[in-house]
Structure formats: structure tokens, C-alpha cells
Amino acid sequence: MENVNVKPKKQLSNKHREWLTGYAFIGLWLIGLLAFTLFPMAQAFWYSLNEAKFYGNEIKTSFQWFENFKYAFVSDLNFPKIFVNYIIEIVVDVPFSIVASLILAMLLNQNIKGKSVFRVIFFLPVIISTGPVISELMGQGATEIPLLSSEFVADILENYLPSFLSKPINLLFEKLVIVLWLSGIQILIFLSGLQRINKSTYEAAEIDGASSWQTFWKITLPSMKPFILLNVVYTIVNLSFFDMPTETGNYTILTYIEQQCFEAGGKGYGYACSLGIIYFAVILLHIGIYALLLREKKVKK
Amino acid sequence: MEKNLQKNEKILIQKIKDFFSEENKVNRDNLKTKIKKKIIGTREKNGLLKKLIIYFLLVVFGFIYLYPLVFMAITSLKSEADLMDTSIKWLPTTLEFVNYKVAFNELNYLPTFFKTLIVVVVPSAINTVVALLTAYGFSRFKFPGKKILFALMLATFVIPEALTQIPQFVWYSKMGLIGNILTYILPSTFGQGLNEAIYILILYSMFNLIPKQLEEAARIDGASSLEVFFKVALPMVKPGIVTVFLFSVVWYWNDSATASMYLGRAGQDFWATIPVMLDRYQTQIIAETNGGIGMKLYQGKKMAGTLLSIIPLLIMYFPLQNFFVESIEKTGIAGE
Numbered sequence: 001m002e003n004v005n006v007k008p009k010k011q012l013s014n015k016h017r018e019w020l021t022g023y024a025f026i027g028l029w030l031i032g033l034l035a036f037t038l039f040p041m042a043q044a045f046w047y048s049l050n051e052a053k054f055y056g057n058e059i060k061t062s063f064q065w066f067e068n069f070k071y072a073f074v075s076d077l078n079f080p081k082i083f084v085n086y087i088i089e090i091v092v093d094v095p096f097s098i099v100a101s102l103i104l105a106m107l108l109n110q111n112i113k114g115k116s117v118f119r120v121i122f123f124l125p126v127i128i129s130t131g132p133v134i135s136e137l138m139g140q141g142a143t144e145i146p147l148l149s150s151e152f153v154a155d156i157l158e159n160y161l162p163s164f165l166s167k168p169i170n171l172l173f174e175k176l177v178i179v180l181w182l183s184g185i186q187i188l189i190f191l192s193g194l195q196r197i198n199k200s201t202y203e204a205a206e207i208d209g210a211s212s213w214q215t216f217w218k219i220t221l222p223s224m225k226p227f228i229l230l231n232v233v234y235t236i237v238n239l240s241f242f243d244m245p246t247e248t249g250n251y252t253i254l255t256y257i258e259q260q261c262f263e264a265g266g267k268g269y270g271y272a273c274s275l276g277i278i279y280f281a282v283i284l285l286h287i288g289i290y291a292l293l294l295r296e297k298k299v300k301k
Numbered sequence: 302m303e304k305n306l307q308k309n310e311k312i313l314i315q316k317i318k319d320f321f322s323e324e325n326k327v328n329r330d331n332l333k334t335k336i337k338k339k340i341i342g343t344r345e346k347n348g349l350l351k352k353l354i355i356y357f358l359l360v361v362f363g364f365i366y367l368y369p370l371v372f373m374a375i376t377s378l379k380s381e382a383d384l385m386d387t388s389i390k391w392l393p394t395t396l397e398f399v400n401y402k403v404a405f406n407e408l409n410y411l412p413t414f415f416k417t418l419i420v421v422v423v424p425s426a427i428n429t430v431v432a433l434l435t436a437y438g439f440s441r442f443k444f445p446g447k448k449i450l451f452a453l454m455l456a457t458f459v460i461p462e463a464l465t466q467i468p469q470f471v472w473y474s475k476m477g478l479i480g481n482i483l484t485y486i487l488p489s490t491f492g493q494g495l496n497e498a499i500y501i502l503i504l505y506s507m508f509n510l511i512p513k514q515l516e517e518a519a520r521i522d523g524a525s526s527l528e529v530f531f532k533v534a535l536p537m538v539k540p541g542i543v544t545v546f547l548f549s550v551v552w553y554w555n556d557s558a559t560a561s562m563y564l565g566r567a568g569q570d571f572w573a574t575i576p577v578m579l580d581r582y583q584t585q586i587i588a589e590t591n592g593g594i595g596m597k598l599y600q601g602k603k604m605a606g607t608l609l610s611i612i613p614l615l616i617m618y619f620p621l622q623n624f625f626v627e628s629i630e631k632t633g634i635a636g637e
Contacts, residue, residue, distance in 0.1 A: 018442050018443055018444065019442070019443070019444040019445065021438075021442055021526045022438050022441075022442030022443065022444035022447070023438075023444055024438070025434050025435065025437055025438025025441075025442065025530075026434070026435045026438035026439060026450070028431050028434065028435070028490065028491055028492055029431060029434070029435040029454070029491065029492030029493075029497075029501070030450070030492075031491050032431075032488065032490075032491025032492040032493040033450075033453060033454070033457070033491075033492070033493070035491060036465065036469065036487070036488045036491055036493035037457055037460065037465055037493055039468075040464070040465040040466075040467075040468035040469055041460065041464060041465060041468075043468040044464050044465070044467060044468055047467075047468070059471060103358075104362060107355055107358055107359055107362075108359075110355050112352065112355060112356070112359075118359050118363060119622075120619070120622055121363045121366050121367060122362065122363070122366060123622065123625060124366055124367075124370070124618070125366065126551070126625060127551055127611075127614045127615065127617075127618045127625075128555070128611045128614055128615070176365070177365055177368075177369065180362070180365055180366070181366070181369075188625075233458075233459065236459075237458060237459050240461070241461060241462060254461075254463055254558070257463050257467075258463070258562075261467055269467065269471075272463075272467060273464070273467060273468075276461055276463045276464040276467065277464065279461055279463070279464075280460065280461050280464055283459060283461065284459065287459060
């Protein structure tokens with residue numbers, strides 16, 4: 001752009017033509033970004049500072065600064081509990097999902113017979129992890145694999161581990177199936193990453209006498225780094241936006257927001273918006289932490 | 302006889318001694334590595350042990366994925382008596398196909414299916430077209446603000462839908478559009494459909510893989526940008542187009558939350574999708590039984606309904622699974 005004035009006139013018009021063509025191609029999306037994403041977000045921010053309620057199809061607002069945010073953490077009896085539950089679950093689920101999908105991708109990347117059959121099975125979740133289906137599975141205990149979720153495991157955990165450790169681990173076993181069921185895309189992404197590693201790198205390492213354990217830590221994992229970050233983002237978003245059904249009396253943040261917004265007993269629309277903003281902030285923070293962690297190691301290398 | 306036996310024994314002992322003698326060390330080591338190769342494997346070939354472990358893990362994980370489906374299929378065929386009998390876990394005494402008939406009627410299956418198809422396919426097609434245009438624009442042209450816009454495009458993926466959907470819900474209800482399929486078509490026309498950022502990213506990576514010389518050659522021949530886009534670029538990303546469309550169909554189909562918000566409100570539910578109807582059937586069962594033990598009687602019918610809601614996706618998945626599985630590998634997403 002700095003060269004605009006230096007270059008001859010004809011080239012300048014060429015350049016402008018390219019600008020215009022570019023904007024034309026992304027035009028629809030650009031309008032949408034403003035109208036359907038940025039504008040509603042600005043509106044949501046405004047409403048979050050108001051007491052806003054529906055009367056028929058009209059909204060009545062009265063400005064009240066950060067009262068909604070204060071109410072969420074100070075006066076609301078349910079929200080802090082739901083909020084803490086969400087954080088515990090997602091902090092445990094994300095690394096678990098990443099590790100599991102990396103292992104599964106590496107298994108599928110092996111040169112073995114029947115690989116295509118296993119692939120078809122492993123990617124079923126991509127197709128059928130929908131709200132009602134998962135809720136059916138959870139509600140009926142279909143997701144509790146008899147061996148894993150038996151009291152046996154829970155007992156061992158409770159007896160031999162301190163409770164701050166045993167609780168999340170126990171939770172993890174309970175949710176093993178759900179988390180695995182939501183890891184389909186992540187496996188796909190890791191698989192595509194694994195296939196891009198040059199085979200000769202492994203051969204060279206083995207000639208130098210490296211064990212497969214060493215090649216995993218020295219070659220596979222470092223080259224997976226960008227894919228890990230991509231998957232972390234996808235997993236956090238997917239788990240946070242998934243309309244995870246829960247038992248009655250237990251809400252996810254999303255159902256709680258919807259309830260506050262639309263149901264008679266709710267605090268209304270402005271409050272729902274401020275909860276949405278809190279949720280968004282936590283998701284961004286979570287992604288930010290991972291981005292920082294994964295970047296720092298890269299620099300060290 | 303006895304002498305003979307002793308002799309044999311002696312020969313055997315001698316043989317063992319020979320085998321473990323110092324002179325035989327080389328042979329012994331050869332044998333060792335041979336066995337080791339068989340079990341642990343070499344650079345070129347996986348050994349028996351490694352193979353066994355891999356298969357074991359694959360089967361265990363495969364079981365985790367298949368178990369819920371099998372459980373659903375079996376439960377959907379159980380009669381009410383079997384459902385109440387806790388001793389019957391896997392093999393129902395009778396096959397109760399009536400469950401499917403009841404669920405079929407409750408979901409109003411055929412009309413709902415065709416409506417769902419429209420609600421899902423039309424926005425998906427639009428999503429694909431807009432993603433192609435946007436991805437091509439980002440991939441091929443330089444313009445001011447491109448980097449910021451591209452970052453914003455990626456950022457839209459992490460914005461909770463609840464945040465943008467609530468204000469949108471207000472506009473739509475002001476315009477009287479709740480229950481109208483336009484609530485799906487409008488955002489997708491302007492590139493803000495479900496997961497659009499992913500589609501743009503996939504196609505963007507694919508466009509980037511096309512050598513620029515191809516398009517330059519066409520341009521020298523006097524083709525306009527639009528002609529180059531349609532005649533040179535589009536044919537190169539055909540597999541990507543199919544992938545994006547299929548993923549979009551699947552994700553729209555599964556997005557019961559948005560569907561129940563825009564299309565499933567009582568009295569404005571002409572376009573209610575199959576997952577919305579299923580959700581309703583479940584609520585209705587809870588209401589009828591007051592959430593008590595009686596709910597167990599409905600389990601078979603519920604499972605039948607759940608299976609009916611995913612069968613179209615399964616039918617689509619098996620013949621087309623290559624597009625799901627291999628496509629992402631080919632696109633080179635996250636290559637940047």
C-alpha cells in the first residue's frame with residue numbers, strides 16, 4: 001500500500017481493480033459479518049447493561065450499568081454453581097479429548113488390515129451426535145459402559161485418591177463415552193496431520209537408533225503442535241456450544257441462558273445477554289491460555 | 302528299553318548343552334533376533350505383539366462407539382414386559398416392531414422428513430456457494446484489511462451462538478419471521494450460517510493449493526475473474542464442495558437447539574424438524590408419566606424414535622463416508 005503513489009497510473013488502476021474484485025467475492029459474507037454477527041453482538045452488549053424484558057414483541061429496557069453481572073455472581077443462586085460445574089468439566093474434558101483423539105488417530109494411521117472398517121466406526125459420531133440422540137443415550141444409561149462406570153472404579157478412586165483428584169477423574173469415567181463421541185472431527189484433523197509427516201524423517205531417526213517412544217516425543221508430537229491448537233479450539237467450542245442435555249434440575253449454561261430469556265420465571269433478556277457475555281469471555285480466556293502454552297514451547301524449541 | 306531311554310535323555314541334554322555353549326552364541330543370537338522380529342516387529346513390518354495391541358485398542362474403542370447404537374437398536378425392539386424385566390438385558394423375548402409404528406406416527410415421520418430435508422438442504426447449498434465465493438476472494442485477491450477480515454472470519458467460530466441468536470430472535474419476532482424458513486436462509490445467504498467459518502477455511506486451503514499459473518494462463522486468454530473462478534478454480538475443488546455440503550447437511554440436521562428456537566415454537570412449527578419432533582415426543586412422555594417409573598414403558602418407543610431420527614444420516618453416511626473421512630486429509634486444513 002505504501003507504494004501506491006510511486007507506481008505508474010495504469011498499475012494503480014489494476015491494483016484498484018483487484019481490490020474491488022476481492023471485495024466483490026467476499027461481499028456477501030462481509031455484509032453478513034456486519035449485519036448478522038457484529039451488530040447483534042453490539043446489541044447484546046448493550047442489552048447486558050440494561051434490564052430488558054419482552055412485552056409481546058416489544059422490548060422494554062432501562063439502563064442499569066453492570067447490575068446484571070453483579071447479580072449473576074452475587075445474588076443468583078443457580079448461576080455460580082452451573083458456572084463452576086462447567087469450568088471443572090471443560091478443563092478436564094479438553095485434554096482428555098485431545099489425548100484420546102491423538103491416540104485414536106495414531107492407531108488408525110498404522111498399516112493394518114481392516115483399517116477402513118474401523119474408520120467407518122470411529123467417525124460415526126461425526127454424523128449422529130445430536131442433542132436428542134445423546135440425551136437419549138445418557139438418560140437410558142446406554143453411554144455407561146458396564147465395566148468402566150461400575151462402582152468398582154469409583155470405589156478405588158475414592159479410597160486411594162484425595163477427593164479433589166478423584167472427583168474429576170470419576171467424572172471423566174462417567175463422561176468417557178460422551179467425550180469420545182464428540183471427538184470425531186478431532187481424530188480426522190490429527191489423522192490428516194499425521195499423514196503429512198514425511199516418512200523419511202522416521203526412517204532417518206530409526207537408523208540413528210531411536211526407539212518408537214523417542215520418535216513419538218521428538219518427531220510426532222512436535223509436528224502435531226499446530227493441529228493440537230486447532231483441535232483445542234475446536235474441542236472447547238464444540239463442548240461449550242453443544243446442547244448437552246442434563247438431568248432435570250441440572251442445567252448447562254446454554255439452557256440456563258435460554259430459560260432466563262424466554263421462560264416466565266426468568267430475569268429477562270438483558271440478564272440472558274450478560275450471561276452470554278460471561279460465557280464468551282470464559283471461552284476466549286480458555287482458548288487464550290492454550291494458545292499461550294502451545295506457542296511458548298514452540299519458541300523454546 | 303530303559304537303556305535306550307537313558308541314551309535319548311543323554312542326547313537331549315547334550316543338545317541343550319551344545320545350544321547354550323559359548324561356541325554356539327552366534328546361532329543363539331540369530332534365533333533370538335528372529336523371535337524378537339516376529340513379536341516386536343521391525344522397521345518395515347509390525348510385529349505380532351504390536352499388532353495385537355493395536356487391534357485390541359481398536360476393538361475396545363470401536364466397542365465404545367458401537368455400544369450405544371447396539372443398545373438403542375435392541376431396546377427399540379423390546380416389548381413393555383421385557384422393558385420392566387431387569388433380567389432381560391440383551392436378548393428380548395419378542396421383537397416388538399410396533400414401537401417403530403408408534404414412533405413413526407408420533408414424529409409424523411414422512412411429512413416431517415421432507416420438511417427437514419428442505420430446512421437442511423437449502424441453507425446448506427447456500428452455505429456452500431457463499432463459502433466458495435468468500436474463500437476464493439480471500440485466497441486470490443489482495444485488498445486492504447484482508448488480514449483483519451480473515452482473522453474476524455476465524456473469530457466468528459468461537460462466538461457463542463446464544464449471543465448473536467438472542468438479538469436475531471428479537472428482529473425475527475418483530476418481523477413475524479419466527480417459524481419461517483427464512484430464519485435459516487437469511488444468515489446463510491450472508492455467510493453467517495452454521496459453522497460457515499469452517500467451510501470457508503476448508504475451501505480457502507484448497508484454493509491455495511491450486512497453482513496460480515493455471516489461472517494466469519486463462520486470464521491471458523482474456524477470461525474475466527468470474528470466468529476464471531467458474532471454469533478453472535471451481536472444477537479443481539470439486540471434492541471440497543461435496544465435503545462442505547455434506548458436513549453442512551449433517552450439522553444442520555443435528556442442530557436441534559436452533560431448530561427448536563426458530564422453527565419449533567408452539568403454533569409456529571410448520572417447519573419443525575425431526576429432532577425437534579423427537580424432543581417434543583420425549584417431553585410429552587415425561588408429562589404423561591410425570592417423570593415416574595412409568596417412563597420405562599415408553600423406552601422402546603423412544604429408542605425407536607431416536608433411531609428413526611438418525612437413520613437418514615446413517616443411510617447417507619455409509620456410501621459417502623469417503624467424502625467425510627478422506628476429504629479433510631486432502632484439503633490440507635491447518636497447513637498454514
